[in-house]
Amino acid sequence: MSLFEFCERVQYSPLLSAMRSSSWVFPLIASIHLMGLALIGGALLVVDLRLLGLGLRHQPVAQVARDAERWLLVSLLVLLPTGLLQFMCFAATKYYYLTAFWVKMAALSLALVFTFVVRRKVAMAEETRMNPVWSKLVALVSLSLWSTVAIAGRLIGLP
Amino acid sequence: MSLLLRLCEWLATTSGSIALHESRYMYLIVLSVHVLTLCLFVGTAAIVDLRLMGLTMQSVRVSEVMTRLLPWTAAGFLLMIISGALLFYAAPLLRYQNIFFRAKMVTLVLAGVNVWVFHNTVYRRVAVWDQDPVPPRSARVVGGLALVFWVVLITLGRMIPYQVYWFDCNRQPQPAIVNVLAGCNTDSR
Numbered sequence: 001m002s003l004f005e006f007c008e009r010v011q012y013s014p015l016l017s018a019m020r021s022s023s024w025v026f027p028l029i030a031s032i033h034l035m036g037l038a039l040i041g042g043a044l045l046v047v048d049l050r051l052l053g054l055g056l057r058h059q060p061v062a063q064v065a066r067d068a069e070r071w072l073l074v075s076l077l078v079l080l081p082t083g084l085l086q087f088m089c090f091a092a093t094k095y096y097y098l099t100a101f102w103v104k105m106a107a108l109s110l111a112l113v114f115t116f117v118v119r120r121k122v123a124m125a126e127e128t129r130m131n132p133v134w135s136k137l138v139a140l141v142s143l144s145l146w147s148t149v150a151i152a153g154r155l156i157g158l159p
Numbered sequence: 160m161s162l163l164l165r166l167c168e169w170l171a172t173t174s175g176s177i178a179l180h181e182s183r184y185m186y187l188i189v190l191s192v193h194v195l196t197l198c199l200f201v202g203t204a205a206i207v208d209l210r211l212m213g214l215t216m217q218s219v220r221v222s223e224v225m226t227r228l229l230p231w232t233a234a235g236f237l238l239m240i241i242s243g244a245l246l247f248y249a250a251p252l253l254r255y256q257n258i259f260f261r262a263k264m265v266t267l268v269l270a271g272v273n274v275w276v277f278h279n280t281v282y283r284r285v286a287v288w289d290q291d292p293v294p295p296r297s298a299r300v301v302g303g304l305a306l307v308f309w310v311v312l313i314t315l316g317r318m319i320p321y322q323v324y325w326f327d328c329n330r331q332p333q334p335a336i337v338n339v340l341a342g343c344n345t346d347s348r
Contacts (some may be wrong), residue, residue, distance in 0.1 A: 023324045031317040034197060035310055041198020042206040045231070056227045059219055066217045071209065150198065154191045 007091035026089060029032050029082050030157075037150065043072040044115075044146055047123060051139035053132070054120035061135070065123035072115075095156070104152035105128030164344060167251035179249040186249055193242035200235025201309045203228045211302030213293030220289045221298070225282075254309075254319070256328045256341045263315040270308035277301040 001009070010016065019025045024065045049055030050064045085094050120137045170176055179186055209215040210224045247254045254260045281297045288294050294302075326333050328343035337343070 023321070027317055027321045028314070031314040034194070034313045034317060037194075038197040038201035038309065038313065039205055041202030043202070045198065045202055046206055046228070049231070056216075056219065056224065057226075058223065059216075063218065064216075067219075068206075071206070072213060080264065115187075150195055151191075154194060158187055158191075 004092065004096055007096045009088060010088045012094040012148045013088075019085070020089055026086070029085050033079060033082040033086065036082060037153075039071060040075035040079060040146075043068045043075055043139035044142065047119070048139040048142050051119075051123065051135045051142075053136070062124045065120070069120075098156055100152045104149055104156065107145055107148040107152060111142070111149055114145055115142060164252075164255065164342065167255040170248065170251040176248050176251065180199070188195065188247070189242050189245045191240065193246060193294050196235050196242065198235075198239045200232060201313070203232040203235065205306060205309065207232065208302040208305045211294055211305075212299045213291075214328065217292035218220075221291075221294060224284050225309040226340050227246060229250070256343060257319055257322045257328070258341050259315045259322055261340070261342070263312060263319070266308060266311050266315060270305065270312065273301060273304050 046055055047061075047065050047068050050057060050059070050061050056064050087101075119138050119142050122135060180191070180233075192193075206215065207225055210219070210221055216224055247260075275299075281295070281301060288298065293299070302303055322341075325340065326337045328338070328341055331343075333341075333343065
């Protein structure tokens, strides 16, 4: 089965066809996705700002990162299913053809790996051993990766 | 016809409004800024609200969380208001007669009242509970209410362009309640 056939099979499955026939479901799912966007923004920003020496700068980085991680996971639990549903609704007729969608998926994979491997390690490390330039670089890479995800996501929604 | 409706009709005839409405990219850029600013505005506000509910950063003083994060929330709010005002300016009549837009504005005022009340009552005595991992009930209620307001605002905002699928002042007859809520101008028909 090719990727396109897979997209077709998903989009025209009975459940997804039923979802598409309602005019309320899609915007509601999109709204919930936006709530996740807001929350992930907060959970990422507090840590990245802290790494840049801004925001909660009097708190240890590790503590801010640990506190934010729970809400980062919650936001992903909101974003991933609602994003998947939006993809499934129009997998074959829209998403398959959209460069922005594939860019978003690539950036998302990179951002997730970077956040949970590199940034996590840097944020949890003892501050005295951490070169501040390194921390700032990590924050900037994190912000760039997640901005790419967000902007590519926005492009998917444009006419 | 109401004064507001006449004002919107006049706004819609100004060259800036038409230019924005007809633009190839500018409108979409403004819209995208409005949507993505959610991360900054609601994102940082939500962290503050969660702290007020005792659900995050329990070892950090509430006042510390607020003074460090609220400037970022305020910057986000400014961007939201500017981009939002431009989105209204691009299609004043369409927004004015949109039930979701109207409900969103009412919710925005209520969210503002919630913040105002908090700063003038519960937060006045913050010194007493600043260090509490879980703040007093009144603060938790304010934080929870604020989160509910953000959820409602986001949903109503997302629904604004979908109004045409359900009701439209230009397609009459509509149920009387819809005409009243949307402020449709039906007396000239």
